Every structure is written in C-alpha cells, then in structure tokens.
Amino acid sequence: MIVVGTCGFCERREKYFRDFGTVEVQQTFYKLIRDKTLQKWRQEAPKDFIFSIKAFQGVTHPSTSPTWRRSNVKPTSEVGLLKPTPDVFRYWELTLREAEILGAKFVLIQLPKSFKETEENFNNAEKFFSKIEKREFIIAIELRGWSEKGIKEFVKEFGLIDVSDPFVRKPVHRGDINYYRLHGAYERGRIIYKHKYEEEELKEIASRIRKWNKKESYLYFNNAYMCEDARRFIQILAF
Template identity: 25%
Template sequence: MQNERSLGKDAKIYIGTSGYSYRDWIGPFYPAGTRQDQMLSFYAEEFSFAEVNSTFYHLPSARMFEGMLKKVPEHFLFTVKAFQGLTHRRGDAVREEAVRMVEALKPLSAGGRLGALVLQFPYSFKANRENREYLQSLREWLTGLPVVVEFRHKSWLGRDTSSLLHALGMGFVCVDTPGLNGLPGGAVQATASVGYVRFHGRNTATWWRHEEAWERYNYLYTEEELSEWVPRIAFLAGKCERVFVAFNNHFGAQAVVNARMLKRILPPGFSP
C-alpha cells in the first residue's frame, strides 16, 4: 500500500508515524512473533517514510542509518528528531553535538533519503531575542540539512517567527495538540520547501499530568477531527515541495490507525 500522494502542482505528501519500533504494536500492527529487527522492513511495506525518535535520547551513528537503509526500499525516506542536547540544553558541548549529528546523518543526506531533521523545543523555549539568536546558530551548525522546527509555546506564533524561519530556510512544524492555554496547536505556516505536521493527540487530562511519557499521547483521532486538517495540509502542499505528516499518538498502534484514516480521507488527486 502506497502512502505518497501528489498534491498541488509538484508537492508530495508523505504520511507515516513517529517511531515504528514499539512492542505494543505486535498484534495491532505487526504479526505475532515479529522481532524488533524485523519491524522496519514490515513497516516500510505500507509506509514510505518514518520519523526516527530514538535519536532524541542519544546521538546516533552513521552505522545505525546505514543499517536502516538496508531494510527499506529505495524510495523510502526518513525524518529524524534531533538529539535533545541541541534543543533542551545550552553550553559548549552543543556545537560539537550538532557536528556529530550532521556526520551521523550523512548516509541519509548524501543519498537524498533525509526528509528533515526535526528540532523539537520544550514548552519553556519561548520567543525572545536570545532564543532567536540560538536558532540562527543552529542553522549555521546544521548547514546543508533540511531542518524543521517544532515550538511548544504559543509565543512563537506570528509574523516575526515566520519571517525568521523563512530567512533561515527552516520549516515550521504544525502540531495538533490538546486545546490547552499556552500551546500552539493548529497553527499552520509554510516557511521552507519542507512542510511538516505532527499529530500528538488531544488528551487534555494527561498532557501535563502523567507518570509515563506514552500517556500524554494516548489518543485516537476521529475521522471528523482529522478532516479539519485536510485544507491545512492542502495549503502546505501548495507552498512546499514535500509535506510530511507524522502521527505521534503511538500507544497501542493508534498512530497506524489514524495514518491509514488520513490516507483514506485525502481525495485522490486532491489539489489545494
């Protein structure tokens, strides 16, 4: 089953999930008995891109991506979440970590298989002069890579941010989140050749209060809720060369259910 659709004149939309290596997907998605080292190959039979999230917790190696490329078809793309040292910390080590990130991504970037590097900043990262300058530094350190930025605080919504990202050649990550005060959920901006959407779920009760990280993203979208995004995705497709849509509501393979649902409700030949 193919999930890559042409939207607009030249844009392509890729629908997939945030991560793919989850034990609780065995049964709901992966066949019983599937080993962890078999998951990516099975996943790539249905989806044409995956967002790699393990890289947020530890710096990856080029060897890791070389191994992943061997398990997927030639058309398959990866988007990669940046190491948390780049987005959640400061200090002398950050520049070195950025260099190591660029080196690790070479098997993907050199072969045209890197869809985007995702910089996911925390809620505490608010719009101010210092943080804008930090984005400029990251752009310099990550030269040559397609970079998209996810803000978790609504202070980044507005023309100033759009102008800054456009000038830096960075994409704006559009997010669907619970309707809680301070979150930027639902905002759509096209600031680079890559458009990006992440669905985190709308679990208001557990967004701020949870014992395990997965509880925040334990949510299954309805078709009506996803339909709200069809015109927004159309807008992005009309402005960008590629649009990646990643479902992060991964608990119990709900991300797979909703990815399939979105593919179904996007009309064939849909043009913005």
C-alpha cells in the same frame, strides 16, 4: 504530494517500510546511534523511502530535562536550548553524521517549552545557526508556546521549515514544503497522547492539509495510536 508516516517505527521495520513512505526517527533524539545500525536501516528501506531524523537532545534539551534518563550520554550543564557551546555544536555535528548515513531529507529540531520566546533565546539561536552547517538537509523546527509572529520571524531569519500540528495552527509558509506533527488532543495546555483520532477529525486534517498544500507535505502521527491512525489517514487521502 502528501507523504504520511509516524514518529518512530510503530511496527516491525520490514512491515513499516511496506506500509509507509517516510518515518521520523526518534531514537536519534534519545541516544547516539551506532553507524552500523543506521546503515542497516538505510539498506532495509526502499530507495525512495524518506527519512527524517530528530536532532539529538544535546542540541535542544537542558540537562534538567527528564528525557536524558533514556540517553546513553551523560549531559553537562552546557547542553540544550541551542546554546552556542562546544557541546551543542558537537552534538549537532553528530546529528548531521547520522542524517548522512541514513540519507535523510529532514533534520527536525524539536525545542522544549522551556525554550521561551525571549530575546536571549533568539540571540542564542542566531549564534547557533550562524555557525552550524546544514549541508544538503532541510532543517525543520517545532517551537512550542511561541506566538505566530515570533515563529514567523524565527523561521524566516534562520531559513527553517515551520513544524505545526494542523489541528492547532496553519504553518508559516516558507518554500514549497509543509511539515506536520500530530500529537493527539489538547487539554488545558497539555498534550493528550492517548487520543485516537475519530474519522471526522482525520477528514478535517486531510481537508486542511490539502487547502494549505505546497508542492510537498509530510505528516507524522505522534499519538498513542499512531500506526492505526496513520493507516486510516492514508485511506482517507485515497478518496
């Protein structure tokens, strides 16, 4: 089973729920969302629709991150990078609450490049994951700039799903689920989000995902042309 969606609603929700079977909610990363808003989304969606939510940036991103400019929360110096601080734990609990209201399947922890492959960060993660609840959610993690060995150790140690871009690397297999995010093209270590996937690129992605497929694969487009590319990809999968 391969389920396709986008990172955020790329069109009106009513239409999105007809076009796609899943969404990775981005609003939960930037802001704390009101309960009634999340309840409305859940009620609007088909019963079998799959929500994934991106953990609030207070869990992952330090106060120096420019992403905080879009937030409705003023950060302290004790946020982000999975630091085992009261603020980080509180924001994790708020993320879980949002996931519960939406009836989400996944919670995505997307860490910034500043979360380097260091002993300090691994130790902080160890303290973080030893204290938090996961409840019934599948926790997926995107580590940027880490070695394959480091990623493998991280996801195995903490019982997580490895998130990868299928154009960059094969995911570290764990369990029966693969989770992919397609950001666009890459140039000198930078992500080019304004990349429209060519037909052959989409076919290659489909080939790789089928070859690496577990029981379930979830693919989220995160480029500037995400809606169009995701729809084209669904058509390719049909053949």
